[in-house]
Every structure is written in structure tokens, then in C-alpha cells.
Amino acid sequence: MTDLTYDNKLHLKNIVPPEAIAEVDHWISKYPAERKRPPIMAALKVVQQHNGNYLTDEMMQAVAEYLDVPHIAVYEVATFYTLFHLNKVGKHVISVCNNISCTLRGANQILQHLQNRLNIKVGETTEDGLYTIQTVECMAACGGAPMLEVNKVYYENLTEEKVDQILSEIAQIELNQSTEDKGESNSPDSKE
Numbered sequence: 001m002t003d004l005t006y007d008n009k010l011h012l013k014n015i016v017p018p019e020a021i022a023e024v025d026h027w028i029s030k031y032p033a034e035r036k037r038p039p040i041m042a043a044l045k046v047v048q049q050h051n052g053n054y055l056t057d058e059m060m061q062a063v064a065e066y067l068d069v070p071h072i073a074v075y076e077v078a079t080f081y082t083l084f085h086l087n088k089v090g091k092h093v094i095s096v097c098n099n100i101s102c103t104l105r106g107a108n109q110i111l112q113h114l115q116n117r118l119n120i121k122v123g124e125t126t127e128d129g130l131y132t133i134q135t136v137e138c139m140a141a142c143g144g145a146p147m148l149e150v151n152k153v154y155y156e157n158l159t160e161e162k163v164d165q166i167l168s169e170i171a172q173i174e175l176n177q178s179t180e181d182k183g184e185s186n187s188p189d190s191k192e
């Protein structure tokens, strides 16, 4: 694990922008002052979002200091939930459930298809930095097994065709985004 000696340079305010601090403060304000641990999860989500979808040791330390909780309390949350990433990941993290119901209903085949399509293995990220595949425990959608989650959307009753469709939708979103970005950079305003 990390050196837990706190370095003042790692103050959360030096790590994330003011709007992120405001968001963390908002979550803190929802709980009585003596209840310091409940906002950990929300604070980590905010910080992760402002760091390209992953957390560093320094960030977790900074969150602990900011919330005035033991460092270990933050590590426990960050390492327990698969929504937190402790290494750099792709822009779209595809979480495939491999728990019992999903496995019995063909999760392995879905996973294999996904790996073939993206040409990466579980835990890897595509070279363009767009996709990471991970496996996760039950996501409480067993009735729709096999399932996966990506970009906060659950996709259930998966088939290989459905996986292809999901990937096409994401690719289309990426295409629209890059067209928009190009449009903005070519606009007269951007040349001022």
C-alpha cells in the first residue's frame, strides 16, 4: 500500500477544481457533522470523475484528509466497489457480470465475444484508450441475465448481436463527439 504520511501539497483543493470541491461539500452537508464516513463514496466518485475515471493513492489520501476520516476507511471503499478504478482505464469501462445467474445464462460466451470484438482481455484497455473490460460480481439484475453495465446503463438478456449493437452505439456517440469537437475548434469564436 501507500505511504500514508500526509503531504499538505496533496490537499484536495490542489487536486481537483473548485466545482468538484463544491460538489464534495454538498455531499458532506447532507450528513450531521459527526457522521464523517457516509460522504466517502460520493467524494471518491467526484474525484474520480475529475481525474479521467481513475483514482490515485494521493487522491484517496486527500479525500481522507478532507473528510477527516482514517485513510484506511477511504481505501476500503475504493477497493471494495468495482465502480472505482485504481489504475488508468478506458473512457468506457464495460462491466460484465460473471456471477452465478449470468454465468448459467451464457456470460462466458458474451465475455468471449466482447474480448474478440475489442481485441483485449479482461482487465485490459484498447490502444485508443476508449474501452476497458472488467468482470464484476452480481449487479442485482439477475432476472435479465446475462448482463453488462457500461456508462451507467444496464444491458440485459444479452446476446452476441446485442453486444455488437451496444458497441455500435458507443462508437456512434464517439463519432458524434469528435465531429462536435472539430466543429467547435473550427468555429470563428475558437479562433479569437
Ligand code: FES
Pocket: 097, 098, 099, 100, 101, 102, 103, 137, 138, 139, 140, 141, 142, 143, 145, 147
Ligand atoms: S448474477 Fe449477474 S446480475 Fe446477478
